[in-house]
Amino acid sequence: MINVGIVGGTGYTGVELLRLLANHPDVDVKVITSRSEEGIHVADMFPNLRGHYDLRFSVPDVDTLSDCDVVFFATPHGVAMSMAPELVERGVRIIDLGADFRIKDVELWTQWYKLEHTCPDLVEMAVYGLPEVNREQIKGAQLIACPGCYPTATQLGFLPLLENKLIDHRRLIADCKSGVSGAGRGASVGALMCETSESMKAYGVAGHRHLPEIRQGLSNAAQRPVGLTFVPHLTPMIRGIHSTLYATLKDPKDGLQALFEERYKDEPFVDVMPAGSHPETRSVKGANTCRISVFRPQNDDTVVVLSVIDNLVKGAAGQAIQNMNIMFGLKETSGLSFVGLMP
Numbered sequence: 001m002i003n004v005g006i007v008g009g010t011g012y013t014g015v016e017l018l019r020l021l022a023n024h025p026d027v028d029v030k031v032i033t034s035r036s037e038e039g040i041h042v043a044d045m046f047p048n049l050r051g052h053y054d055l056r057f058s059v060p061d062v063d064t065l066s067d068c069d070v071v072f073f074a075t076p077h078g079v080a081m082s083m084a085p086e087l088v089e090r091g092v093r094i095i096d097l098g099a100d101f102r103i104k105d106v107e108l109w110t111q112w113y114k115l116e117h118t119c120p121d122l123v124e125m126a127v128y129g130l131p132e133v134n135r136e137q138i139k140g141a142q143l144i145a146c147p148g149c150y151p152t153a154t155q156l157g158f159l160p161l162l163e164n165k166l167i168d169h170r171r172l173i174a175d176c177k178s179g180v181s182g183a184g185r186g187a188s189v190g191a192l193m194c195e196t197s198e199s200m201k202a203y204g205v206a207g208h209r210h211l212p213e214i215r216q217g218l219s220n221a222a223q224r225p226v227g228l229t230f231v232p233h234l235t236p237m238i239r240g241i242h243s244t245l246y247a248t249l250k251d252p253k254d255g256l257q258a259l260f261e262e263r264y265k266d267e268p269f270v271d272v273m274p275a276g277s278h279p280e281t282r283s284v285k286g287a288n289t290c291r292i293s294v295f296r297p298q299n300d301d302t303v304v305v306l307s308v309i310d311n312l313v314k315g316a317a318g319q320a321i322q323n324m325n326i327m328f329g330l331k332e333t334s335g336l337s338f339v340g341l342m343p
């Protein structure tokens, strides 16, 4: 069995890790941390876990976490980098769901996250945990930087087009919608029901911290720096990311459907929908799946890609477990065979 520790067990991605790992045949969750709920039984806090765990929240502590084979950080940025150096030194594997190790250019990270990075050497050794791109490097990794939710949906949608140099890489547009759970469980006025239901708004148009992360991934795929306009929106749903992606084809012609099907034919968690389909976020709710459709409206030179995920699953906890499975040589789909919830 793989002994698991989770730092940040009271947040939305932390409890999602617990939900998914409850069904994982090869995992034993040994440590779950919370500073605010120390001593509370996890099932008293999250009744969906009753009967699945006999665990109490404890405060984060490197010595206790060192007994684990792998530690997931489901914490705000800045937390993983404060504990990672010691854990890495003690041979523990780390999967960070936050942003501490995602951006290779540490100065750029500091600019967007407004924090000094305390372990740039670990940024260098970290592998960006998008299995559809980095599966081989993930196998040998000690430290995984899990992609953000918007970056996962957006990169998976653009990859086949950029890798094959089919689009103008200088003018990409990602028009993305998120459910409110993307903002985390911490109380804030902006996340209140009266503020979010029956309304929708864009935010971060002038610059969102996922912009440099998405640009990094897309530039790697294109093998040149890309130009990207990224506009996130908050929508009145709990879970889900819907990315509508636009680009201009260099040589407009048929074959995009086949291109996407070929790119993802061996990917267990990317589902290219039949031509003409419009994927719905509810079809991936609770599932580690990205559903994608590709269109060339009116046979013109614009390509439109629709890409949907559950922000808490393929956008966070599910993808983190997918990475763990690959790192430990398990079946990649182990513990992740949930289907989406309809309705």
Ligand SMILES: NC(=O)C1=CN([C@@H]2O[C@H](COP(=O)(O)OP(=O)(O)OC[C@H]3O[C@@H](n4cnc5c(N)ncnc54)[C@H](OP(=O)(O)O)[C@@H]3O)[C@@H](O)[C@H]2O)C=CC1
Pocket (backbone or CB within 6 Å): 007, 008, 009, 010, 011, 012, 013, 014, 033, 034, 035, 036, 037, 060, 073, 074, 075, 076, 077, 079, 097, 098, 099, 147, 148, 149, 181, 182, 183, 184, 185, 186, 311, 312, 315, 316
């Ligand atoms: N929500 C989402 O859809 C996604 C989130 N992410 C990223 O995953 C991470 C977690 O997100 P989410 O679950 O939404 O966040 P939440 O705000 O819901 O939860 C944060 C968790 O971290 C713990 N925590 C906060 N500060 C510290 C600290 N200084 N030291 C130790 N533990 C701390 C909190 O518990 P306590 O304060 O009791 O210790 C809590 O359990 C973030 O980096 C987020 O950006 C990534 C993809 C999607």
Ligand SMILES: CC(=O)N[C@@H](CCC(=O)OP(=O)(O)O)C(=O)O
Pocket (backbone or CB within 6 Å): 097, 098, 099, 147, 148, 149, 150, 178, 179, 180, 181, 182, 183, 184, 210, 232, 234
């Ligand atoms: C709706 C909402 O507020 N979403 C969050 C992003 C989600 C997230 O978790 O950010 P990381 O993936 O970088 O950790 C935001 O826009 O800040």
